[in-house]
Amino acid sequence: MPCERRPTLVVLGVLLASIPDLAAAHTPIEGIGDFYNGLLHPLLVPAHLLSIAAVGLLIGQQPSQSLQPAALACLAATATGLIGAGLGLTIELESLLLACAAGCGLLVAWRPRLPQGATILLGGLIGLAVGLDSPPNLVDLQTKVAALLGTGVAVYLLFLYSTAAADRLNARPWQQIAVRVLGSWIAASALLVLSLSLSGALSPV
Amino acid sequence: MNRIVIRSDRAALLAACLWLVSTAALAHETEGLAGGFVSGLLHPVLGWDHVVAMFAVGLWGAFLGNPAIWLLPIVFPLVMTLGGALGVAGLPLDGVEIGIAISAVVLGGLVMFAARPPLWIAALVVGLFAVFHGHAHGTELPEAASPITYSMGFVIATGLLHVAGIAFGLLTRWPAGRIAVRAGGAFVAAVGVAFFVDAV
Numbered sequence: 001m002p003c004e005r006r007p008t009l010v011v012l013g014v015l016l017a018s019i020p021d022l023a024a025a026h027t028p029i030e031g032i033g034d035f036y037n038g039l040l041h042p043l044l045v046p047a048h049l050l051s052i053a054a055v056g057l058l059i060g061q062q063p064s065q066s067l068q069p070a071a072l073a074c075l076a077a078t079a080t081g082l083i084g085a086g087l088g089l090t091i092e093l094e095s096l097l098l099a100c101a102a103g104c105g106l107l108v109a110w111r112p113r114l115p116q117g118a119t120i121l122l123g124g125l126i127g128l129a130v131g132l133d134s135p136p137n138l139v140d141l142q143t144k145v146a147a148l149l150g151t152g153v154a155v156y157l158l159f160l161y162s163t164a165a166a167d168r169l170n171a172r173p174w175q176q177i178a179v180r181v182l183g184s185w186i187a188a189s190a191l192l193v194l195s196l197s198l199s200g201a202l203s204p205v
Numbered sequence: 206m207n208r209i210v211i212r213s214d215r216a217a218l219l220a221a222c223l224w225l226v227s228t229a230a231l232a233h234e235t236e237g238l239a240g241g242f243v244s245g246l247l248h249p250v251l252g253w254d255h256v257v258a259m260f261a262v263g264l265w266g267a268f269l270g271n272p273a274i275w276l277l278p279i280v281f282p283l284v285m286t287l288g289g290a291l292g293v294a295g296l297p298l299d300g301v302e303i304g305i306a307i308s309a310v311v312l313g314g315l316v317m318f319a320a321r322p323p324l325w326i327a328a329l330v331v332g333l334f335a336v337f338h339g340h341a342h343g344t345e346l347p348e349a350a351s352p353i354t355y356s357m358g359f360v361i362a363t364g365l366l367h368v369a370g371i372a373f374g375l376l377t378r379w380p381a382g383r384i385a386v387r388a389g390g391a392f393v394a395a396v397g398v399a400f401f402v403d404a405v
Contacts, residue, residue: 046351046353046354046357047353050353050357098353106283109279109283177275180275180279181275181278181279181364184278184279184282184283185282185357185360185361185364187283187286188282188283188285188286188356188360189353189356189357189360190353191283191286191290192286192289192290192293192343192346192352192356192360193346193352193353193356195286195289195290195293195294195343196293196346196352199293199294199295
């Protein structure tokens with residue numbers, strides 16, 4: 001990754017650090033506009049954040065030639081999913097996304113070499129699933145499109161940043177280990193919440 | 206080229222530290238996503254029995270060297286999930302507090318006596334105690350404002366405590382450092398004994 005993109009990672013980290021304690025995940029934040037509400041949506045829905053991060057890290061661990069096709073697949077699938085969500089196709093996918101986060105987190109910890117087809121499939125599936133699980137609670141077409149556009153930008157950027165981070169943190173052994181540890185953290189968090197869902201004690205996030 | 210690589214490492218470390226500090230600044234709010242995350246983040250940190258045991262896992266991993274130095278901090282949160290799932294399901298695990306106290310005694314003692322068992326035994330010991338710690342965290346998960354951010358919080362806090370132990374354990378590079386690390390293990394074991402006596 002070029003040197004000039006590296007500060008962007010720090011900026012993203014600072015942005016994540018400055019997310020205030022505001023509304024719950026699926027309710028819009030007053031006063032910031034529909035595009036920015038959509039932009040924040042995947043950041044404020046932990047299942048989305050964890051699953052995108054896990055898939056991105058896993059793909060980033062693969063050889064560099066796998067990255068571009070997977071990124072293109074994610075872009076196309078995210079757009080498809082968001083269009084579907086905008087047209088009223090509602091599918092409850094939070095548990096599936098958590099399962100994906102758990103599985104991919106474990107794979108990140110394990111660090112296997114995946115075939116290129118698998119990375120393309122993963123990139124496409126995560127984009128499609130997150131897109132479909134992001135229906136905007138809006139009626140007006142213009143505001144709905146703005147929100148979906150914001151969500152699409154955020155989903156794709158999150159995917160790109162996590163992929164790039166894992167690809168960049170490949171130079172030294174301790175960096176590879178840090179990514180693997182992060183994968184285990186993602187898996188552990190997702191598995192715990194899944195067990196809560198299965199036990200029937202989970203209230204809506 | 207090397208200078209650029211170092212700056213990127215520091216940038217990533219700075220971003221991670223900023224993230225940790227910023228969530229601590231929201232500590233007075235306990236509602237919603239951030240509240241759940243802060244509650245989870247603080248849960249291991251506010252219990253000294255958790256803190257010393259997690260520190261000892263990192264310490265022992267650094268003491269054992271590669272690959273234990275990273276394998277133990279990976280094994281621990283994953284096995285902790287199992288204990289957490291038991292706690293979430295409401296399944297009782299007798300003597301959780303005693304188990305947590307014993308984990309500090311045993312792990313601290315292993316460092317103090319410079320024990321170097323095979324890797325699979327080390328992973329087994331760490332995994333066994335992870336169940337108790339996970340159960341303690343998992344019982345509070347259903348009541349959390351946001352269960353998923355709560356679980357993210359305590360998993361991250363656990364991992365960062367391991368990192369702290371690893372950082373201290375890297376002192377074993379030097380002869381005086383090896384003594385300091387073993388003294389650290391003795392301290393952990395002593396704290397564990399105090400908690401054990403209190404729990405019994």
